[in-house]
Amino acid sequence: MGHLAGTWLRRIGLTAVAFAGGAVSSHLAGATSQTQSPYAPIEQLARALALVENQYVEPAQRNKLIEGAVKGMVAELDPHSAFMTAEEFSQFQEETGGRFGGVGVEVDYRNETPTVIAPIEGSPAERAGIRSGDQIxxxxxxxxxxxxxxKLITLMRGPxxxxxxxxxxxxxxxEPLNFELKREEIRVTSVVAKRMEHDVAYIRLKQFQEGTHEELLQAAGKLRAASKSPLAGVILDMRNNPGGLVDEAEGVADEFLGSGTIYSTRHRNVVVDEARATPGGAFSSLPIVVLVNEYSASSSELVAGALQDNKRATVIGTTTFGKGSVQTIYELPGGAGMRLTTMRYxxxxxxxxxAQGVQPDVVVQAAKGDKLAEVMRESDLEGHLAPEGASGGKPRPVLVGGGEGSEISRDVPADPRKGKDFVLSLGYETLLKEARKGR
Incomplete structure (x- = not known):
């Protein structure tokens, strides 16, 4: 059993009810009200199962019917709870472990078309010549x-x-291009780090998977070994980070804090846990700037909120996705699993x-004329948990020139002010100012 704070940023559902050119036969037999009995829902399920097995036009498999019933029951709770078949649960475990059989491409929907964001370095897709912007x-x-x-990701994965x-x-x-790719075991790194000019450390966290905290510590060692000069500060880039494992996020936040609370969790309005920072974090004495956007969700929001509330970082970007719930992972018989929302953090x-997100200290608004994709946040998902408390707070400074229209750099320049990533450039300038104040 584990805890997950992740998100799926695009949910597409189609419901069709058709009464075309046919006849509807109604049998209303034995409809006795049993609302007082605690067993009434079970009796209703058993009755429905018997009717489907005996009366459906084609023979139905009982295990498929039960599986569908459980899926529907859990899916009714909220957008992040889900029953997973053995195959789905196995794939889910691969994703959180950072290893899977596939071709190595990051894919997202752009203009209603599945589009390659970037091939993973050294992957079959990169070696074959697949590029960023290719439409599948x-x-x-x-x-x-x-x-x-x-489903498309599942089709591309395999042994x-x-x-x-x-x-x-x-x-x-x-003309369209055909690629035949041989799948390999793909290892996805969750931390990318680089030492910039003026001794600024750039750290990008892609997601929180098994080993992310350890990856961060290894990156810290390499960043310091790259020069005899001490680090002046850290830019922590969590844009497009969908979240992941809570314990890994807690470990990461602890490296930027010397004391204080990281987060707390509540179950049915009762405090369950409070995670606190310990002294001696790898970056606990350095100025920090955190970059976020509308696709920063769950665990990345947890880290951003912890650093912001402890006054350890200036948060720059756009208001985050707004997923403030924690899912517990349960193993079920037959290799199946269940992701169940059990706490709010x-x-x-x-x-x-x-359903509110983290509001940056400096809000970056897209420049006028930028073509913006439709933004979907937690509050737009059907069945989302209701927000609590006020989302306002103090008005934030708003800068125009990036945000949703800003190009996120894959190859980070040594001096971001010379690149196209407006938010990164702003974060770099902000960090340099804060570093000078601390001298």
Whole structure:
């Protein structure tokens, strides 16, 4: 059993009810009210199961029916609780472990089309020549249009050594491109670090998976070994970080704090736990700037909120996604699993992030004329947990020139002021000013 604070930023659901060219036969037998009995819901489920097994037009498999009933029951709770089949649970465990069989591409929807954000360095996709911006038209001959992103990711994954065919449409190229890729075990690193000019450490956290805290400590050692000069400060970039494992996020936050609360959790309005920082963190004495955006969710919001409330960092960017709940992972018989929302988490000052997000200290608004994608946050998801408390606070300074329209750098320049990433450039300038004040 483990705890997860992650998110799925795109949920696409289709419900169809058709009464076309047919007849409806109604049998209303034995509809006795049993609302007083605690066993009434179970009796109703058993009755429905018997009717489907005996009266459905085609023979139905009982295990599939039960599986569907459990899925529907859990899905009714909130957008982040889910029953997972054995296959789905296995894939989920691979994702949180940072290893899976696949071709090595980061994919997201852009203009309603699954698009390659970036191939993973050294992966089959990168070696084959797949590029950022490539649109995935078909996978093994199956068109991708209209399919859920998680299903497309499942189609591209598989045992190492197996092959998958991917049809690509590339901007500027007339004909579609065919790629046959051999899957390999992909190891996704969650921490990217670089030492910039003026001794600024840039650390990007992609997600919180098994080993993220250890990766951060290794990065800290390399950053310090890269020069005899001490580090002047840290830019912690958590833009597009969807969250992940809570214990890893707690460990990461602890490296930036010397004392104080990291977060607290409540179950049915009762405090369950309070995580506190310990002395001696790897970056606990350095100035920090945190970069976030609307796709920073859950565990990344937990870390941003902890550093902001403890006055350890200036947070820059756009208001975050707003997922303030924790999911506990349960193993079920037959290899299945369940992701169940069991707690809400709160920042050190008692703020609830749920359906509100973390508001940056400096809000960066997209420049006028930038083409903006439709932004979906927790509050837009059907069935989300209600927010608690006020979301306002003090008005924040607003700067125009980036945010949702800002290009997030993959190859970070030594001096971000010379690059296209407005938010990173702003964070760099802010950190340099804070470092000079501390001298």
């Amino acid at each position: 038209v078909a996978i093994d001959g199956k068109p991708t249009r209209g399919e859920r992103l998680d 190492a050594g197996s092959k998958v065919r991917v049809l690509i449409r590339r901007p500027g190229v007339t 709160y920042t050190p000052s008692g703020r609830s992030i749920q």
